[in-house]
Amino acid sequence: MAPYVPHTAQDVARMLADLGLVSTEDLFSCVPPALRLAGGLDLPQGLPEPDVAAEMARLASANRAATELVCFAGGGSYDHDVPAVTRALAGRSEFVTSYTPYQPEVAQGVLQVLFEYQTLVSRLAGLPVANASVYDGATALVEAVNMATAATGRRALWVSEGVNPRWREVLATLTAGQALAVVEVPLIDGITRWEGVAGGAEGQSHEGPPAAVVVASPNYLGCIDPLGAARAAATEAGALLIAAFDPVASGLLRSAGQQGADVAVAEGQPFGSRLAFGGPYLGMMAATQAHVRRLPGRLVGQTVDRSGRSAYVTTLRAREQDIRREKASSNICTNQTLVAVTAMVQLAWLGTTGLRELALRCARGARYLRQGMLALPGVKPLVGAPMVREFAVALPVAIDLVVERMADEGFLAGLPVEAGGQEGLLVAVTEKRTKAEMDAYLESLGKVLS
Amino acid sequence: MTAPGGRAVSAPLLGHGEEPTVFELSAPGRRAASFRTTGVPEWSAEELIPADELRSEPPALAEVSERDLVAHMTRLSHRQYSVDLGAYPLGSCTMKYNPKVCDEAAALEGFANVHPATPASHAQGWLELLWGLAHALCEVTGMGRATLQPPAGAAGELTGLLIMRAWHQAQGRSPGKVLIPDSAHGTNPASVSLAGYQTVSVESDERGLVSPDVLRKYLDGDVAGMMLTNPNTLGLFEERIVEVGRLVHDAGGLLYYDGANLNAIMGITKPAVMGFDIVHLNLHKTFAVPHGGGGPGAGPVAVTTELSEFLPGPLVARADDGTFYWEQPARSIGRTHGWHGNALALVRAWAYILSNGSEGLRQVSEAAVLNANWLLSRLRGTYAVPYGSPPMHETVVSTKDAPGTNGQLRALDVAKRLLEKGFHAPTVYFPLVVAEALMIEPTETESPETIAALADALLEIAREGAEVAALAPTTTPVGRVDEARAARRLVLTWDAARAEGPGVSAPA
Ligand SMILES: Cc1ncc(COP(=O)(O)O)c(C=O)c1O
Numbered sequence: 001m002a003p004y005v006p007h008t009a010q011d012v013a014r015m016l017a018d019l020g021l022v023s024t025e026d027l028f029s030c031v032p033p034a035l036r037l038a039g040g041l042d043l044p045q046g047l048p049e050p051d052v053a054a055e056m057a058r059l060a061s062a063n064r065a066a067t068e069l070v071c072f073a074g075g076g077s078y079d080h081d082v083p084a085v086t087r088a089l090a091g092r093s094e095f096v097t098s099y100t101p102y103q104p105e106v107a108q109g110v111l112q113v114l115f116e117y118q119t120l121v122s123r124l125a126g127l128p129v130a131n132a133s134v135y136d137g138a139t140a141l142v143e144a145v146n147m148a149t150a151a152t153g154r155r156a157l158w159v160s161e162g163v164n165p166r167w168r169e170v171l172a173t174l175t176a177g178q179a180l181a182v183v184e185v186p187l188i189d190g191i192t193r194w195e196g197v198a199g200g201a202e203g204q205s206h207e208g209p210p211a212a213v214v215v216a217s218p219n220y221l222g223c224i225d226p227l228g229a230a231r232a233a234a235t236e237a238g239a240l241l242i243a244a245f246d247p248v249a250s251g252l253l254r255s256a257g258q259q260g261a262d263v264a265v266a267e268g269q270p271f272g273s274r275l276a277f278g279g280p281y282l283g284m285m286a287a288t289q290a291h292v293r294r295l296p297g298r299l300v301g302q303t304v305d306r307s308g309r310s311a312y313v314t315t316l317r318a319r320e321q322d323i324r325r326e327k328a329s330s331n332i333c334t335n336q337t338l339v340a341v342t343a344m345v346q347l348a349w350l351g352t353t354g355l356r357e358l359a360l361r362c363a364r365g366a367r368y369l370r371q372g373m374l375a376l377p378g379v380k381p382l383v384g385a386p387m388v389r390e391f392a393v394a395l396p397v398a399i400d401l402v403v404e405r406m407a408d409e410g411f412l413a414g415l416p417v418e419a420g421g422q423e424g425l426l427v428a429v430t431e432k433r434t435k436a437e438m439d440a441y442l443e444s445l446g447k448v449l450s
Numbered sequence: 451m452t453a454p455g456g457r458a459v460s461a462p463l464l465g466h467g468e469e470p471t472v473f474e475l476s477a478p479g480r481r482a483a484s485f486r487t488t489g490v491p492e493w494s495a496e497e498l499i500p501a502d503e504l505r506s507e508p509p510a511l512a513e514v515s516e517r518d519l520v521a522h523m524t525r526l527s528h529r530q531y532s533v534d535l536g537a538y539p540l541g542s543c544t545m546k547y548n549p550k551v552c553d554e555a556a557a558l559e560g561f562a563n564v565h566p567a568t569p570a571s572h573a574q575g576w577l578e579l580l581w582g583l584a585h586a587l588c589e590v591t592g593m594g595r596a597t598l599q600p601p602a603g604a605a606g607e608l609t610g611l612l613i614m615r616a617w618h619q620a621q622g623r624s625p626g627k628v629l630i631p632d633s634a635h636g637t638n639p640a641s642v643s644l645a646g647y648q649t650v651s652v653e654s655d656e657r658g659l660v661s662p663d664v665l666r667k668y669l670d671g672d673v674a675g676m677m678l679t680n681p682n683t684l685g686l687f688e689e690r691i692v693e694v695g696r697l698v699h700d701a702g703g704l705l706y707y708d709g710a711n712l713n714a715i716m717g718i719t720k721p722a723v724m725g726f727d728i729v730h731l732n733l734h735k736t737f738a739v740p741h742g743g744g745g746p747g748a749g750p751v752a753v754t755t756e757l758s759e760f761l762p763g764p765l766v767a768r769a770d771d772g773t774f775y776w777e778q779p780a781r782s783i784g785r786t787h788g789w790h791g792n793a794l795a796l797v798r799a800w801a802y803i804l805s806n807g808s809e810g811l812r813q814v815s816e817a818a819v820l821n822a823n824w825l826l827s828r829l830r831g832t833y834a835v836p837y838g839s840p841p842m843h844e845t846v847v848s849t850k851d852a853p854g855t856n857g858q859l860r861a862l863d864v865a866k867r868l869l870e871k872g873f874h875a876p877t878v879y880f881p882l883v884v885a886e887a888l889m890i891e892p893t894e895t896e897s898p899e900t901i902a903a904l905a906d907a908l909l910e911i912a913r914e915g916a917e918v919a920a921l922a923p924t925t926t927p928v929g930r931v932d933e934a935r936a937a938r939r940l941v942l943t944w945d946a947a948r949a950e951g952p953g954v955s956a957p958a
Pocket of ligand 1: 542602637
């Protein structure tokens, strides 16, 4: 039998006999013979567990992990320390192997963690309500845009070019059926130039007024992009302000809500999730009270049970696809609950002062490395606006080549980026990077550039 | 049959007290965090960040010691049902056992600690795995090529429908509607709308199947395609699928396979053989990726060779020298995920496929179907079976006409009473076409002893009658939860709860 099927041959024989059947073939009599496969699947035979483990170890060892390739790449994916307690608690099988809390009486564990998670996200974003997760930062942005088009009935968007380019691509892909008119608003020296998008621009008249103004701060180039200007543009156009924020930097920076965002979205990976080749990550979403009924996916609310004890349950369920079907504003069902559980543990572990210290340590490292890089011959800032923990520099050598050569030196040097038609290297520093690692990076980069 | 492995009635769920929130457990200044020694200069925040961007104080989080955090989370975990605790017969959700070897594989540093932008030459193990998995999924479905980016089934649906749209557009067509059976899962119509199509619901016939005669009424030049799962959500095999496919194709549409139920047919038949063009798979169902309390999952999309140029990119390809590289499909619809999808879920699925192999996957489907049939044979006579044909991997019964209950036995109450008997409840009130539906999917990983005990518990509930069931559950960490109140007095955060003031705990 297959390795995780408990049935013995006798079990199968007895069960078939009970059903009045002769062989397992008979179970599939409803499948027309013309559709039945003659041979088996063209896949290898199953392996015993130790062989599976060995094959997985072989594949894993064919990758250069961040231990060997010291990570200075970010772009929405950050190499933070993950404490043992986060791994241990988020790895508990009660959280790992449960389903969506459809029976709240036996799902108070996941429900309460999600309620605490929603509270934490709401506080980070500075907005009163948050949902229980969507897939990742990119799809959180798409969901926020869908909220805005539903709220306003408009189909145009003004999107800052400071928003992660991969997120913008996902937005374009997933809204292809909705005929949205996206106006991309350029950055000048790292900061979005909202002037001129409204009024004068010829694009505007036929696009119509926007459903949302979308901005990221810190943006993809690492720059603090003042939300005030974006809020003013949104208010003038009668649009929602959607702000993508860095939840780590929110330990230091004013929150999106405080600066007038209607919906805030973030990539939650930095809170306890590994780099993991890009997933599973965590789409965080928070909004003003006015938009709570348009938030996608699950919302956990507090209530009571029959005897008046405090209890938690998924609520405003009538928004969701299983009830609203084709009228639902989102199709999300399976989400990223376990990653939200992980983030809740990590945020509780960090605590109020720990989050601030985390952000500060990242910013200090970024300042140190940036200064060192700018002291190398031919290295210049790509943009000048103030940054927190990620920054872009122009190099005198082709970026792809630098990344390849630095990998030979034992570093993932950063990501190629583009700003104002110029190529650059986007570098991220986390609290995990030591001065010694950065000094070694600078020495290698010096060699590579010379 | 006295010691069924999947029955959790002995679970030591301690007491009936409330667990305080982590915020109530907090004390000012307490913290667990510690940071590594780095030697980096200790500039102050004011030296690093412009003053007008700095917040005056950090956002308030919890303030707890590591010990208290561990106790809190561990107590919460004791208030949570899981597959590891016992049987979880939620229909459509496929709550099978999740092998531990897959967890260990996903935790390997060579997978978990790799940045997604690592150049392909330094991530050959990752690319080989993604390539191997995409190929295996194509073999199981009969399709030509697959993207692994979509992070769940619903995301796969939208991806697949956008591929459908791009294919029509490439031919200069823009049909406006997609057909789905009335028994379809809610994500199907929701995805159809997001893809810019109109949903047209096709009624099931008296056997619970799509009938070509009914279908004909809906087919015209405006049909972009049809979404189906097979077996369908009633657990029944759409016997006339080939004819259905031909009709849809003749009308110029494509046939979309919702792979949520692929676990019934691996190695038995393939979506491609049935005539499907686009398939999404739920790796968190069929391929044993754990559900994580509601996610993450993975929803790869596989398509025919003809459609493969529209897939989201980048995709992994293999060079003649055996190395792997990223390539962009010629007319890609674009990315559907920020990076490469829920990659660690993909690792687990690959380990599961390696464990089972060709034979094993077929045996998985056989045992799933055997268990569902055997369970139903025990329930017949007490629970009404709305459609007569033998089920595949799951079965839908109605509680409405259980003998001796005067039509009073409600599916919801049966579900709650079952909790008291040591089992998680089945899915209730889905599919919508069956009144008082219990949708039961035992999965292949439950033993016959567990299935028998589950059946006995369900039969006992019907015998006890509607009044007893309506009082349940009382042995669980909390009793029947007041959902209406949750929606009426919306309390989504601890801050909102505090603003509401005390009294949440007082009897309403
Ligand atoms: C039949 C069916 N289709 C689609 C889905 C959606 O999949 P997911 O929850 O992974 O988005 C599900 C799962 O809930 C399902 O059961």
